Every structure is written in structure tokens, then in C-alpha cells.
Amino acid sequence: MKGTVLYGPRDVRFEERDAPTIAKPTDAIIRISATCVCGSDLWPYRGISRVAKPTPMGHEYCGVVEEVGSAVASVKPGQFVIGSFFASDNTCPHCRAGYQTSCQHKEGVSTAQAPRLRVPLAEGTLVATPDMPPADLLPSLLTLSDVMGTGWFAADAANVQPGKTVVVVGDGAVGLLAVLSAKQMGAARIIAMSRNPSRQKLAQEFGATDIVTERGDEGVARIKELTNGVGADSALECVGTPESMMQALRSTRPGGHASYVGVPHGVALTGDDLFWGHVHLHGGPAPVRRYLPELIALVWNRKIDPGKVFDLTLPLDQVAEAYRAMDERRAVKVLLRP
Numbered sequence: 001m002k003g004t005v006l007y008g009p010r011d012v013r014f015e016e017r018d019a020p021t022i023a024k025p026t027d028a029i030i031r032i033s034a035t036c037v038c039g040s041d042l043w044p045y046r047g048i049s050r051v052a053k054p055t056p057m058g059h060e061y062c063g064v065v066e067e068v069g070s071a072v073a074s075v076k077p078g079q080f081v082i083g084s085f086f087a088s089d090n091t092c093p094h095c096r097a098g099y100q101t102s103c104q105h106k107e108g109v110s111t112a113q114a115p116r117l118r119v120p121l122a123e124g125t126l127v128a129t130p131d132m133p134p135a136d137l138l139p140s141l142l143t144l145s146d147v148m149g150t151g152w153f154a155a156d157a158a159n160v161q162p163g164k165t166v167v168v169v170g171d172g173a174v175g176l177l178a179v180l181s182a183k184q185m186g187a188a189r190i191i192a193m194s195r196n197p198s199r200q201k202l203a204q205e206f207g208a209t210d211i212v213t214e215r216g217d218e219g220v221a222r223i224k225e226l227t228n229g230v231g232a233d234s235a236l237e238c239v240g241t242p243e244s245m246m247q248a249l250r251s252t253r254p255g256g257h258a259s260y261v262g263v264p265h266g267v268a269l270t271g272d273d274l275f276w277g278h279v280h281l282h283g284g285p286a287p288v289r290r291y292l293p294e295l296i297a298l299v300w301n302r303k304i305d306p307g308k309v310f311d312l313t314l315p316l317d318q319v320a321e322a323y324r325a326m327d328e329r330r331a332v333k334v335l336l337r338p
């Protein structure tokens, strides 16, 4: 089997790897229908996170179950399934509280840019769709594996409510789907911070009512201006840099909520930032598994179309070009088909 391996900065290869097999009775093997490149894959691709040895890549996936271990009863061969980037048992105290990405037995799923994938803890991790999906739903279903669930968590963790004002910091795929999520949750005003015309357009299609191009102090001033000097009820940080975190915190009104779902790189908050802001903070690796049943239903019934974030589709063997296109911001997000 050929699969994706990252050797070092900007060195992605599609090469022969061992095909996955059932290693534990709790495993499943799935045949990938669609996978993609994540914004977080770009951190090691760009050399910002170090790659110590050749590393198989990919953690967003959906596909058809081929084989299950003897302890897996909830999904069967032939079913179409979606799972999160962390496998979870869905039974421990953290899972039961809805934080499956903090599962006491969690295991990373990190080899999905390949034709076949081993999913550990399959019973707790995988959720089947009602039937085999029509082809046009594949992109939207794929987003539920990470990017859409992460945008949804950003909105949920920032307590987005009907009629409220929301700021979304970041115009990557997660930020764009955070806009869609805020819209679906009934926000009245959704301010998207973006400088890129094609991303601004997609943000507006997903429900953004205002676009702010300014950043830093000017960006905060612009948010204050748009909210009569008050600030937003909810601010959703979808990047992970110190600048984007401060943008989100300082855009939130006293008593408001800020969430953070971008993997932090160099973010540090002072006691003063926390003390004087009067802001509720919540975030982390999105517990995508919690939202899968609800989001599958929304996609299945065509209430949301998060698959629109994919603006390029390539055959899986051209995965190196997919990374290049996202690195150079020629594409928002690239879907890969085995």
C-alpha cells in the first residue's frame, strides 16, 4: 500500500508503507473514501514543528469499514463511518463529560492520508451514517472528522447564542466553518476577520455579516467601533498565534466568552490579561466525537454544507501538490481521493 510520509520541511512523499492490519480486538480497518490536508499539518510541513523521522500523515477521514476486531460490535464491515483525529473509548469519565479528546485511553489517528487506515477503539470512535452517502455529500461528511467539528466546538465553547454578536479570528478552513457554526446556532451578527477576498466571500456565504481587514490594535478598535464600544459577546480564536489570541481576548466584551481551537504556537497570557479582561475562556483540541451524531444529521438532511471549504480536489497520489497549494495559500483546503 502507498501512503503519505513527511520526511522534513516541504518534503512530502507518497510511498510504499505496510498496509494496516487488526492489531487489537478493539481495532477497525477502513477503506478511505476521502481524506484531506489539515492546517495543523502545515506546522511540521513548514518546519515550525520539528519532524524527527519520516512520519506518516493524515488525521481526517471517512470511509467504509472493511474489517473489525472481535470486540467491535457497534460498526460492521460495509458501513460508511466517520471518526475523530483522536480515538476514544467513549465510556471513561472524560468521554462521558463530552471531552473525548481528553479520553483516559485516547490514541492519535495519524496515518489517514492513505487508502486504508487502522482506527483504534473503533467502538467508541467511529459513527456510521444512516446509509451509504450520495457522492455529493462526501466532502461535507469528511469535514466532520475534524475541521467542521472544530469550528463547531469554537462556537459552542464561546457560548454562541441566538441574537448575539460573534467575532471569528482566522480565515482558514476552521475559521470559515466557525462562521457557519455561529450562523447555525443563531448568531445575529458574525464579524469575520480576513484580508483575503476569496475567503471573505466564502465567509459571507457561510453567514458572516461584517468583514474586518484590520489587525492588532486597529482590529480591536474596529470591532469596538462595530459594537458601539462594547465588544463582541463571543470571540472565536481559530489560528493559534499570540496575535490571534490577543485579538480574540481584546475583542470580547466584559462578561463575554472567548474560545481557542488553533493549536497554540508561542501563545502566552499574563495574569493581567486574564484578570482585567473579565472574559470566560474555553478551548482546546475539539471533542469532535461529541458532535458527530448531531453534525452527521445536519449534513445528511442538507441543512449545512461545510464541504464548500474544499476548493481543490486531487488524487491521493498528488498529496505533495496538496500540501504545496495550502502552504502557498493557493487553496483553503484540499480534498484527496484514493
Ligand SMILES: [Zn+2]
Residues within 6 Å of the ligand: 088, 089, 090, 091, 092, 093, 094, 095, 096, 100, 102, 103, 104, 105, 106
Ligand atoms: Zn474515554
